[in-house]
Structures are given as C-alpha cells and as structure tokens.
Amino acid sequence: MGRLSSSCYSYSEFILLPLLLLFHTCFEHATCGKIVQFLPGIEGPLPFVLETGYVGVGEGKNVQAFYYFIESENNPKEDPLMLWLTGGPGCSCLHGLMFEIGPFTVKKEEYNGSRPNLILNPHSWTKVSSIIFIDIPVSTGFTYAKTKSAAQRGDWLLVRQTRQFLRKWLINHPKFLSNKVYIGGDSYSGIPIPVIVQEISQENEKGLRPRINLQGYILGNALTTERDTNYAIPFSHGMGLISDELYESLQKNCKREYVNVDPRDVFCLRDMNSFMELTSGLDLFYILEPACYWNWIDEGVSWRRYLINKYPPEEINGRPPLYCRSYEHFLANFWVNDDNVRKALHIRKGSIGKWHRCSFDIPYKKEINSSFEYHVNLSKKGYRSLIYSGDHDMMVSFFATQAWIRYLNYSIVNDWRPWHDANGRVAGYTRTYSNRMTFATVKGGGHTAPEHKPEECFAMYSRWISNMTLWDTTK
Template sequence: MMLEFPETVSKLNFKAPAKKSSSKSQFDYHVSDAKLPNHKLRVKNTPKDLGIDSVKQYSGYLDVEDEDKHFFYWFFESRNDPKNDPVILWLNGGPGCSSLTGLFFELGPASIGADLKPVHNPYSWNSNASVIFLDQPVNVGYSYSSQSVSNTIAAGQDVYAFLELFFKQFPEYNTLPFHIAGESYAGHYIPVFASEILSHEDRSFNLTSVLIGNGLTDPLTQYEYYEPMACGEGGEPSVLEPEECQAMSNAIPRCLSLIKSCYESGSLWSCVPATIYCNNGQMGPYQKTGRNVYDIRTMCEGSNLCYKDLEYIDQYLNQPEVKAKLGAEVDEYESCNFDINRNFLLAGDWMKPYYKNVIELLEAKLPVLIYAGDKDFICNWLGNQAWTNSLPWSGAAKFATEKIRTWTVGKKAAGEVKNFANFTFLRVFGGGHMVPYDQPENALDMVNRWVSGDRKF
C-alpha cells in the first residue's frame, strides 16, 4: 500500500489521470472471443530479447475497446516443466502500483542493477511455475486509459476477461492448476477477483488457490494492531515514545467506530472519513519517524516506496528499446500512480469488508493462504493473524484450536504456520512487506510447497 493521506476530506485534491499514449507497436497475435465482444488480447513474442530470462515469454495488452482500457501483461514460462507446472497470476497492490515491481524487485526472473542491466534471480517464482504479471487497474504501470477505475469490484471484471482471453490464446496452459497471488492491497483485490472467477461456471481455466501476502483484508480487525506493532509487541523494539503510543491507543475507539459504519453502510460518506482519520491516527506517528513503513528495521530512503533500487526499475522500463520489445504504449512508466491511490480512497474502497469474499472462497473449498512477513508495519503480521483467527467461516472453531507449528526450510526455522482444511496462515520470519525481497529462498519454498498441494507446510 502507498501512503499519501490528507488530514481532511476538503484537502483531497483529486484529478483524473491523463490518457497515456504513444505510437502503436506491432503485435504478433490479436485474440478475440464471441463471449467477450468488447475485449481483445494483443501479444508480442519479443520480450525474450531483453535477456530477463531465457524461457518463453509473451507481453502485450488486454484491450477493452468500448471503454478505452488497455491492460499490460508480461508472461514468463516455467524454468522447469512448463507443460505440467502450474500458472500463477501475480498482482501488486497500492492501489496504483505496477506488478512489474513484483517482477523486478521481488519474485521475478531478474532484478535491475545500478547499470540498468538484468541480474539473474535464482529464487524466481517461475522456477517451478509459469507466472503472469498484470498491471491493473488501468493507468497503472504500462496500462493506460482515458477513464479511471476506482473500486475493486470493477477491477475484478476486467481481470476475469483478461484471463479468459489469455488462456484462449495459450490453450496449452488452461488445463494446468492456476493460482492468484499478490500482496498489500491485493488483500482487497484477490478475494474479489477470485469470487468473480468462481461466478463464471463456463470459465475455461482452473482456479486452484489464492495466496495473499501482507494484505489489507479486514480493516476493522487489522487497524487495532498498528499501535502494538509500532510499540514493541510485534517482535521488534518500540520505535515510538510512550506518549505517541498512547495517542495511537486513544484514537482507536473512534477509528474502529468509523470503520464499522463503513462496513455497515458501504457509503463513501462513511468510508472516506474512516480512511482519513484512521490512517492519520494509526500510521501518521510512525511515518514521522522517517522509518520504512514496509520494514520496521530500516529507515525510508530512495523512492516513494522507501527502496533506492526501485529507481533503477523505473529507469530501465522507460528506455525506448525496452518499451519497443515489450510493446509498451505509454509515454512514461511510473511504478506507482498516486492519483489512482487517491481515487480508490475517494470511492470509499479502502475500508470495505472484502474479508467476506474470503469466507465465500473457503466455503467453495478453494484453498486460501494468508502469509505475512513479520517485520512489516503497514499490513503487519499481528493484524493478519488476528483477522484470520476471527474470520467467521464454517471451519472457524477448528481453525481456532489448531496448534501453531514451526515452518522449516532446510534445517532452519523460517516461520510459524497454522492450518485447518483449506485455510492457512503463515508468519514469515525476517520478512518485511515484500516477503520475496527480504526472504527470497524461503518465499520460493513457500510458494513451491503451496502450489504442490502442501497446505500445512
């Protein structure tokens, strides 16, 4: 998630995102389907020329023609056994951040060095799975539109259309297990997107599970845990003075009352004030310390997201030769679009109870993994543990009584896990908000075990 919060509603300075465009690239394939008459998929074969990985790759756009929406994607085939390995869709959060951040900074085949050259990642998630990185909603990353999407429900319909056309173009993958993974605001996205997919009984692909890392899913439960995390109860020493911790505690009752009103009404008139008041009261004191909201152990430096190396990714993806090989049609790539972030806030989307969709997924017997790096502040493990423990699904009573077990990678403890049936919570030791960045080897073990069907670790 990004942080750029006004103090009052009157200070919300919103503007519509400008349409992004440039000369149109030549694409190798154009795909359409009678079931989706307003959608078209364009495909390029040339991203492999960039040397990010040696595997088969595709990039291009999903076009929603009657709405002038254009979603960019980049696909990497598995390094292992692509005919049998599963397919993973990866989504970054924000809302408004490009999934190419996940590609180059976290779990993709390569990172980008200071010389703007790719650096091989031996722990890429495409070691044993094919991975799709999708820039959504529109006006994020290489995606563009003259319009704007400002709520999770609308975004889910577009993602379903993308997947239908992708698997139509590449039918060799559509019978393989398919998983959706993501982090941060993907705690909103993924429950809704998966529910949208399950609502289409005629879908042409096999949704097998979902994975949410350090997500925001149940704010009413999670917002109580900012003060404990900042003030020494999450496994790290307190980073605030006692009076600051007390001020955060004092603000919680009103914060929770506002979130509850948002849950009950769904109105932006309830949800927007809840977002502004709670984020200023629960995140503001921490931000003032200058610490990294994504890793309580470090100070914020470099880009808007507190990591200097992210600047190299922006520079790389703005090179004309890179954009040409990928078919990118934007004048300028930005890792995060703060206008999109504020538009979602203005629509009241931030505080809505999307945890209800997780219940729907569990009752449909879809496996759900909630994982959380335990050094993150902004979507911390305490809050994620709490909402998974309180989730009112049919297996709640038995989930509550399950013992916490140690997750080991090799002979070392990598975290703690709790599982019942198709629901798993995993605390990742030493991971910040972006677990694959901080713990690449352990994150790969996590995803490999999960997609292989290991629900208990």
C-alpha cells in the first residue's frame, strides 16, 4: 500500500468541489495532519498508515481537537470510515486505539524504568475499515483549549464539536467523501453518539456541505439512560453473585432504586451494604477478574466511593499488581509521556502537560439524561445500528441495554440465536430487529468487550460492517 505524503491538499484537488473551497482550511496549521511512519516500541516502518493531527473546532477554533487516523489495511478506497469516541466522559481515544480496536497495544511486561514496548493487534478493526480516533471533549488526551473560555466541557459542546470536527476532517481528506461513514464508541459515548448521528443527519437534510455519507452507528456497553446502573442488582442476582433472599430484600426495601439511595432509608442501606460487601472483590467492569482500582478517580457513583475506601492507597495510586488488567494502562502512561513518542505523534510542544488516560477530575456538564429518543428518531430514518454488550459487565449490563431496546417496541426479524467466532465456537447471542438494529452479547466480555474478547469482537464487527448477519460465518 502506498503511503500518504500529507493530509493537506492543493487547490487543484478541490477544483471539482467548489462548495468545499468555501470551507477549505487545510492550509491553516490547525487542520493539517502528518503521517507517522515510525513509532517508538515497534521496530521498522509501521505496517499500516497512521496519521495524527489537530482540527480547530468551536468558536474561533479555540479548541484544538487531536486525532489519530488509521487507514483501512484492506481497501481504503471502498471500506467504511468510522469515527470512534471513547467514553468517560473524558477518557482519551488512545484507550480505544491501544486496548480495544486499534492495530497496536502495549506489551504487558514488568516495568523496568525504560519505555514500554508495543505489539501488533491481529484483530484490529482497521483490517476492514478506516478509523478516526478523536480525543474529545477538550482537556481529554492531547486535545487542548487556546483560551480559558474554550476549556468548558459538557454534553452539548461535545456533540457540536464532534460534528464540526468530522466535516472539517472530511474537507481536508476529500478522497473519503464517498466512503460510508459510521460513528462508534462505548460506555458514556452511548449518550452523545445518537445525538451526534441525528445532528449530522439533519445537517445533511438541510444541504450542508460536504454531505457526509452517514450509514449508522455502533455502541458497546453503552450508557443510554440515567437508570442503567440500577440493573447491576438484577445482573448480580442472575450471575449468582448475591442470594435470592438478598435480591428479594433489595427489591422490597429499595423499591428498585439502587443508586440514589435515601440516606435515611436504613433498611435499603443495610441491603446495599451487604450487596457491596459481596461484590467488593470483583472488578465491576469485568466480574471475571479481581478488583484492581489503580489510579481510579471517583466519578460520583456511591459504589465506587465505597470500594475506593476498601482498598489501600498504594493499590489505587501506586503501581498495580502485574496480574491486573490495569497494569497495561499503567504502562501506557510511560509510553505516551515519553518525549520521543510525543515527538513521533507530532504533539505540539507546550500544548498540554502530562497525558492522562482519563480526566474525570475536570468539571463536565451532563446535560443529556437519556439518548433513548434519539435511537427512536434514527431508526425511523433507516440508519443501521449495532448494539453490543460484553455479558460480564456489571456497570452497564446487558440487562440494562435489553431493557431500553424492549421499550423501542421493534418487531423481531431474527430471534435470539448464538453467533460464532471464526473457529466455530459460540461467541455470544444475537437478535435482529426491524428498523435495522442488531443486538449482540459477547460471551465472556466486559465493559469494553474488544479489550477482553478481541478475536470474537473482530468477527462480530467485520460481519456487521459488511452487511452480513452475525451468524453468517462465510467470510
């Protein structure tokens, strides 16, 4: 595959796109990308095309949104283009790139003070699609604000800045204007992504240029309503983590409200304490693994405050045990903050200080309580959607996802059935609905299912993105 020399295009390349010329800003430093040919930690030239850069969004382009673009390793001219948002809100897209669906990850080995090494991911979703990973909102990853007023963060700002980013990026990459476009993400991204998709759709209908060839969206273990975390209790009961008696008592005493518990309700608090004690040794995001809360910042959920108090400071803020999955996150901090890595990624000097995987300690306005109505609107317009759930995630469980899907009241086209990985093993269960929605569980997966089950999730994604059913193993 020939390598791109730059993402900045000459005037002549736009001569057939006069409307785009009105918006073309690639000559400005803020909207040009650069190819990364070598990355510290990987020997030799990269076996895939990686571009990094900034796009100015918001008033006066005062938010400099950083991105990583990886061209499809198959057929970039024809393969779909996906914009991927990592959840949080405030977690860097490098989490999605390095630990979920991108072409490389950090090699898990005992830290010895030197820069960690990288390994290639054979199950990268870039095998079948081009992907843009964006650090959003501002102050996430390498995205920064040029002014104090531009440093505000919230749901609606995230929505507006993301759609601005995508249109500007496509203007500067016109060869992808005809590619099918999907928006994807997981966790908290389940709130803004349906809104982003709807706003892009409405802009297309109004004739805004360039027109984005929007086809649908993908969400994994995605938060949809503020009540989703209430399903952790029935999930725990279904998984055999709590007894029948405690489950019945919780239902009776807490009246099915398990997050915003009235501190005066002594019976509900008693039952919740029993529940938390029983599950305190588990990773709430992946119950097959032990609790490892290294560098875990409280997001305001009462269970998390409780658990943080249960673990010694050295486990939370120091080095996690090697057996913890968070050890890879620990290593990533040293890799990303290495001066040679930041130089290779073309990070602007002085733009930010230390890179953090997540920035939960910076204020964020949660203004959209539910994305349910947006799912309804998008399905009426015929957009495709893949909604998947790692079935061992307690925080946003498949119980919660199935509940809001039921409320959509779609007709079932293909009823509940297993789907299989490339080796013929059951990888999960799936159901398809009218209005072009596919729901799937990933057997043995957690909150970020591709992190736990990469081979299975690649099979799921590659089939769905190719308009195949998940149970079709012909590809």
